[in-house]
Amino acid sequence: MDNQRNLIFAVVLCGLMILLYDSAISYFYPAPPESEQTERATTPEQRAAQEVANESGLAPSVAQQAVDLDEALASGNRVAIDAPRVEGSINLVGARVDDIELKDHRATVDEDSGPVQLFAPAGTPIQNFAQFGFVGDGTQLPDAKTVWQASGDTLSPGNPVDLRWDNDEGQRFRIRLSIDDNYMITAEQTVANYGEGPVVVSPFATITRTSLTASKSTWIAHSGPIGTFGGTVDYGVDYDDLAEDGPVSGEGQAAWLGFTDIYWLGALVPEAGSSPDTGFRSLGNDLFRADLIYDPVTLRPGRQITRSSQLFAGAKESGVLDAYQDAGIAQFGLAIDWGWFRWFEKPILWLLRQIFSVVGNFGVAIILLTCCVRGLMFPIAQKGFSSMASMKAIQPDMKKLQEKHKDDKVKQQQEMQKLFKDKGVNPVAGCLPMLLQIPVFFALYKVLILAIEMRHQPFVLWIEDLSAPDPAHVLNLFGLLPYDVPGFLALGPLALLLGFTMWLTFRLNPSTMDPVQQQVFSIMPWVLMFVMAPFAAGLLLYWNTSNLLTLAQQKYLYSKHPQLKAAAEKEKAEKAQKAQEGA
Structure with missing residues (x-):
């Protein structure tokens, strides 16, 4: 009688495990909230970086209206990007790289779906973009509304494009953009002082993106802010941390930083030998930004400075990332969260x-x-x-x-x-x-x-x-019945086969457990079948x-x-x- 009662209890417990599985996953890996998120600068360095960025008009309004992607890209003042693996355009308003499509990766499994839209303009549902500019004191500086003049119509390998702007006060600004055969854009930012007095200037680069389209960060695959700081790749910060705890600066000099999904990466690489101010922050309204701000330089008349940064916007292909690492970007291959066993995984x-x-x-x-x-x-x-x-x-x-x-x-x-x-x-x-x-x-x-x-x-x-996941669902007769199967009941043929093979494995192994334990363990393959079905x-x-x-x-x-x-x-x-x- 006790054995039967224990068995019934085990069956009920396994059923509760299945029913609560979806809730547990949603709890531990929640979707980003839609409510407004506020930003708090907690240190003098963070407050200074925020003030500099706000002066340049980088922080978007949390009340801005959603903009249609096609409508945003159809606007004028753009330079086309045409490289072997990416295409898109550069917005001359604000010097933003805000249109990047990956030619080798489709948006959906449908062959007519078109390429993945990795970068998109501010205000669009999938906004994700990089911006290059200058901040400082003593003169008029370009900001988010500045319209730059381009030296060409198309950026392609071997065909760089110069963006120029003159403030009519003696300072001339230039951003020379070039692109390689994969996913890397190089930006050389130059300011020359032809005025009568000194000016203070800091080149900067940022990546801004929404978390609403981000892949979920889990214990096995990080998604969110990422970078190499002080020789160590930091996977520990996610979007919720930035929204709740305020800006985060990496410990040590940054080799690169940006935002990652499971398959995609947008990252900034500072000039070798420089020590820029770097970090991540929440802008509110589910927007987040990675900052790279070079140290201020006082330019006397007749002097100029140039800072060279790189922007990676592409797919996390192990061979490509490793090639950039071999070229000098420290630990760039670890943008893929290999974990402890990468010596086996590669x-x-x-x-x-x-x-x-x-x-x-x-x-x-x-x-x-x-x-x-x-x-x-x-x-x-x-x-x-x-x-x-x-x-x-x-x-x-x-x-x-x-x-x-x-x-x-x-x-x-x-x-x-x-x-x-x-x-x-x-x-x-x-x-x-x-x-x-x-x-x-x-x-x-x-x-x-x-x-x-x-x-x-x-x-x-x-x-x-x-x-x-396996798209065939047994419980709606493979789509013949007109209802959607809940996630925890989405059993396909592969999941059924998994349960059956696990049960056979258990049956083949002679067990030394008592009968009740054996009955409980004989149920586990079918519980795991439900748990693993959404994988x-x-x-x-x-x-x-x-x-x-x-x-x-x-x-x-x-x-x-x-x-x-x-x-x-x-x-x-x-x-x-x-x-x-x-x-």
């Missing part, structure tokens, strides 16, 4: 790319990659099973020693160690192989989360995007492949070590009999 990603280049189907590449990794780990698993078999073989002797020396724990331990030595058995040898596999399999899992190569990749039949189809494909390989591996190893299975089955039967006698 080789795995390289292997995944190589397999994909051969087979041409990313789903098949995931299956083959999983087979390769499991194959490499097989000798370790085999060693663990051998150790477990040896331990099972001496278990009767161990029980005798435990009974014989039950009142003398020290003597019991000494005799146990002597038994292990005489039989050539290492009691921890079965655990170590399992521990060695954990970082490798976690690295494989994280690669599939972070790899932009999986985005919009089809597999077979109904799976058109491996980076999205990307590529991840479910990996888990299913891994489970099937585990089944094959377990079956083979048990065939090689029948004493292991026989001993476990015998112990299981004894426990079941004792539980039945005690019921």
Whole structure:
């Protein structure tokens, strides 16, 4: 009777876990609030930076009206951008790079959806833009409303464009923009003083973006403010931190800073050898800004200064980021949040790319990659099973020693160690192989989360995007019934197969648990089936492949070590009999 009551309790508990799963995810990873967020400058340095930025008209009004993207881009005063991997335009009003499209990445899985719009003008629903300018004292300076004059109509590799403005007081300002074959724009900001007295000038660069279109930041993949400060990449600050706690300045000199999503990055790179004031702040109304402000310079008549900054606006492709890192941008490859196991993850990603280049189907590449990794780990698993078999073989002797020396724990331990030595058995040898596999399999899992190569990749039949959840839902008969399935019930064929393969894995492993524990654990595969159903189809494909390989591996190893299975089955039967006698 107690066993039945415990089982019913376990079933009810598992049901509550499923129902509360969506709520828990929403709680821990909430969408950015729509309410106005206020900014607080907490240190003299932050207040000074805010005042400088406000003087230039950088802080947008929280009450500004939403602007249609097409309407904003159709306005005049623009210089086109046409590079191999990006296109867009530069707004001559305010010297803003506010129109960047990524030619190699579609907005949606639909082939006619057009490219990803990474940067967009201020006031549009997806506003995200960079601005270059000057602040200072002693003369009239360009601001957010200044209309710059361009030296050309199109910015392209090998064809830089100069933006010029003369304040009619003796100071001339120039921003020379150039672009490479990937995602990097270089801005050389020059001010020359032809006046009669000295002026104080600070070149600056900023990135402003809305958090409403940001990807969610999770424990496995950071999204939000990011940068390298003092030789360390900072993943610790998110948009809520800026809104609630005020401006944040990185500790140490900045190598680069900006905002990241899972797949995209906008970042500023200061001039080598400089020590600009850098940091992040909330502007209110779900807007946030990354600041790069160079130290003020006093320009006497006849003198000029130039500061060179870089703007990265593109996809987080590991090879591209690493190439920029090799060119001198410290730790730029870590804009992808690889985590602790990046030494495993990068080789795995390289292997995944190589397999994909051969087979041409990313789903098949995931299956083959999983087979390769499991194959490499097989000798370790085999060693663990051998150790477990040896331990099972001496278990009767161990029980005798435990009974014989039950009142003398020290003597019991000494005799146990002597038994292990005489039989050539290492009691921890079965655990170590399992521990060695954990970082490798976690690295494989994280690669599939972070790899932009999986985005919009089809597999077979109904799976058109491996980076999205399985679109086929069993509970509405694959779309035949006219209702949307809630997230926690969105069971597709891959999720069902996952539950079934996990259940088979559990059934194949002989358990030494008591019957009630065994019943509870037999329910867990079906609970995990619901929990994992909303994950990307590529991840479910990996888990299913891994489970099937585990089944094959377990079956083979048990065939090689029948004493292991026989001993476990015998112990299981004894426990079941004792539980039945005690019921």
